[in-house]
Structure formats: C-alpha cells, structure tokens
Amino acid sequence: MAHQLNFNSRTGKYSFFSVKEKAWHNLGQIVEDYPKSEEAIQFAGLDYEVAKSPLFTKGSGIIENDDSIEMMNSELEVPNYFANIRTDNNTVLGVVGRDYQIVQNREAFSFFDSIVGGGNGILYETAGALGNGERIFITAKLPDYIRVGNGDDITEKYIFLTTSHEGSGSITAAFTPIRIVCQNTLNASLRNMSNVIRIRHTAGAKQRLDDAHKIMGLANNLSKELETIFNHWAKIKVKDDQIKKLIQLALCPNKETLDHLLKGNSDELSTMFKNSVNDAFMYAMISDTQQMETTKGTLFGVYNAVIGYYQNVKNYKNDEAKLQSIVLGGTAQLKSQKAFDLCERFAHQGAEPIFMN
Structure with missing residues (x-):
C-alpha cells in the first residue's frame, strides 16, 4: 500500500508526525507529548510557504532576412493562470487561476487554534503532507468526550482538516468522533446539521477560514445530541x-x-x-x-x-x-x-x- 508521504530533501525526513502512536508506514516522526501549533508545523515538515508565480510558455516564429531564415524562440506569459510554487525548494505544486487564493499551512493551523480560543485545549495528534507537499492534512483532538452506557464506552471528538495547493478541491474541515475502543471514525451527522465544512480557494477564503470556527461550534451541539442518541440506541x-x-x-x-x-x-x-x-x-x-x-x-x-x-x-x-x-x-x-x-x-x-x- 503506497504511503504517498512527502519526503523533505531539505530536512531528510518524511513530512508526517504522530503523537505516541506508530507513524504512518513507520515513517515520519513520533512525539511523546502533544505539541503546540508552532511545534506541530515543524514536526510535520509543513514549515514552508506557497506563492503564486506567473506562468510562461515557449513560442516560436520565423524571421526572414535577405539571404537567410532564422527560427526565433520567445517566452510567452499565459494570461490569467499561475503556478503555485513551494518557496523552500521551488517545486511547482499545481496550476491555478487568477482568483485562487492560497491558504498557507500556518493559516490552516490557526483555524484549529481559533476553535477553542488560542489553542487552549486543542491537541494536535497527526499532521503531514502528501506528494510534493501539494496536499496537507491535520487531525486535532477537542476537549471532552461522548460517553455511552456507564462511561466505559468513550468516543473522542476530533476535527480533521485537509487542503491542497495544486488548484483542485476545497479546504475541508470535518468533525469526526472516534470511538476509542476500536478507533472507529463515526462520521455521524444529524439531518439538520453537517459535520463537514468546505471552503473554496477563491478571494475571501482566508476570511472564511477565520470565521469557520463559528460554524464548527456546531460540533459541540452535534456531540451532545449524539451522546443522547447513542445512549438510547x-x-x-x-x-x-x-x-x-x-x-x-x-x-x-x-x-x-x-x-x-x-x-x-x-x-x-x-x-x-x-x-x-x-x-x-x-x-x-x-x-x-x-x-x-x-x-x-x-x-x-x-x-x-x-x-x-x-x-x-x-x-x-x-x-x-x-x-x-x-x-x-x-x-x-x-x-x-x-x-x-x-x-x-x-x-x-x-x-x-x-x-x-
């Protein structure tokens, strides 16, 4: 089974970290204590930025002189399209349109921090990058639990986020309760609530990411209702x-x-x-x-x-x-x-x- 984790040639490490548990395919870094967002970014190898750069292509033409014909190559800028470039190693991650707005890796972590206020109580459990770093993912544990029965059957509350830098897909954040005894991801949502938020990489995406924690407040209401339902079942x-x-x-x-x-x-x-x-x-x-x-x-x-x-x-x-x-x-x-x-x-x-x- 392919792991697809990014190998960071600058650090000589795979871009992934996990707290205490064995890392993905035995790759990446295992840390003993839950890190703060600044530390998690470093452990996961996500401490790079992405920039939009003008996109060029080669053109060719013929110049006729009095006694000769010359081939001329020229560099042409592609209008309204840009290359997303990883600035630490100049790797091209994808091609995007002019309205595409980059959400930097550090901004994705700030989304988590804002959910519970300055990172108090948020526990970063895994994070990493895939491919050349064009897709990143983060999982973080929220305070408190969903308790079923006499309290021995416990479900932890997680938020998962993934975003890409290659121009496809959206920023996706999901509330994913995980039942501890079997590590089942219980992607449950009620009829009038959603456990998933999707934000487009267009103008204003960063502002919507800043505001997303207000919507994710639904996770707290959802978990309370799920606890009642699960106990009934x-x-x-x-x-x-x-x-x-x-x-x-x-x-x-x-x-x-x-x-x-x-x-x-x-x-x-x-x-x-x-x-x-x-x-x-x-x-x-x-x-x-x-x-x-x-x-x-x-x-x-x-x-x-x-x-x-x-x-x-x-x-x-x-x-x-x-x-x-x-x-x-x-x-x-x-x-x-x-x-x-x-x-x-x-x-x-x-x-x-x-x-x-």
Whole structure:
C-alpha cells in the first residue's frame, strides 16, 4: 500500500508526525507529548510557504532576412493562470487561476487554534503532507468526550482538516468522533446539521477560514445530541436476524439490490454484496469491541458494526482511497450516514416499517 508521504530533501525526513502512536508506514516522526501549533508545523515538515508565480510558455516564429531564415524562440506569459510554487525548494505544486487564493499551512493551523480560543485545549495528534507537499492534512483532538452506557464506552471528538495547493478541491474541515475502543471514525451527522465544512480557494477564503470556527461550534451541539442518541440506541436490543437485515440495508449499493432484499430474492444478490454483508455481520458478532454492554446485541452495536467494517475490515487500494472513503465524503461516509438514519428509524418505528417497505 503506497504511503504517498512527502519526503523533505531539505530536512531528510518524511513530512508526517504522530503523537505516541506508530507513524504512518513507520515513517515520519513520533512525539511523546502533544505539541503546540508552532511545534506541530515543524514536526510535520509543513514549515514552508506557497506563492503564486506567473506562468510562461515557449513560442516560436520565423524571421526572414535577405539571404537567410532564422527560427526565433520567445517566452510567452499565459494570461490569467499561475503556478503555485513551494518557496523552500521551488517545486511547482499545481496550476491555478487568477482568483485562487492560497491558504498557507500556518493559516490552516490557526483555524484549529481559533476553535477553542488560542489553542487552549486543542491537541494536535497527526499532521503531514502528501506528494510534493501539494496536499496537507491535520487531525486535532477537542476537549471532552461522548460517553455511552456507564462511561466505559468513550468516543473522542476530533476535527480533521485537509487542503491542497495544486488548484483542485476545497479546504475541508470535518468533525469526526472516534470511538476509542476500536478507533472507529463515526462520521455521524444529524439531518439538520453537517459535520463537514468546505471552503473554496477563491478571494475571501482566508476570511472564511477565520470565521469557520463559528460554524464548527456546531460540533459541540452535534456531540451532545449524539451522546443522547447513542445512549438510547445502547438500550435497544436487536436480534441477530435484524442485525443482518440492518447491515444489508446500510450497505445496499442501488435500488435493484434493495428490491431484491425487500422481496427476499437472495439468489439475485451479487457475490460482492453478499461478501461485504457477511464480513460486516461477522464483525458485529465476534469483534472484541462488539462484546461490550453497549454494543452486544444492541442498536448501537449495529451502527458500530457498519462503521467498523469500513474502518477495520474492508480493503482499500491505498491510504488515500481509505481517507477519501471514510473522511472526505466517499462511500464509507455515505454508508455511515445511511446506517445512522436506519438506526434512528428503527429506534422510533421498530423493525417492521423498515424491513417491509
């Protein structure tokens, strides 16, 4: 599995750091204590800036003299387009338009600091750069927890941010609760709230980044509501056949598969789908993290089984594909939200309205 971490030739280190846990593919720096933002930038090798530079191309022409013909090369500026250049090593990271506004790495960290006020309570856990440094990512732990059951089942509250310097995509910040016992990223959001913010790299992007912490205040409200919901689900008992049906519905890839499920046409289901369901069901039944009072045979356990399948069981072609799927709005995040909605319906309506229509 490719790691795609940036190797900083200036420092001779990979651009990644992690607190206490083994670093990505055993690369990067492991630090014992949570660093402040200034230290985290250094540990992660993100202490470089990016500048927009005029973009040029070569032109050619013919000059005819009285007795000869000469070829002439000229340098032409490309209007309205610029190269984003990493200033510490002059690497071109991408081509951008004139309205593109760079958000420097240090400004991304200042976003985190502003969420809880001057960095008080924010804990930087990982950060790094991919490729030539064109994409960076940061995860930071927020104060307090989501507690389920008697308090032994604890979910930490994280904010994840990624941004790029190559001209594609947006600045993305996401609230991602992580259940400690199995490191499941519970990308749950309620119907009237979002756990993701996307900010375009256009004029005013830095100002919106400064203001984003106000929106991320929703994370605190979201975590409070999730705690109430998860505790309610942990008290609802679910039979084994109901667990499997809920998993089938959550992982269902299309309407055709859904029709077969509702009609009981199991022979018409694809082998890939059935294997995915079986893997998720086995995780629900035998994983150590599914044997807790809060998860064994409960609705909360069903939800965690779907999350756990994508986080801990499913194979991805590389780390970037897993990141995209779990955090950046890919399949795992969509299925997580589907599982959340199904569990909410089950909690309020029971099994029959879900399984029969």
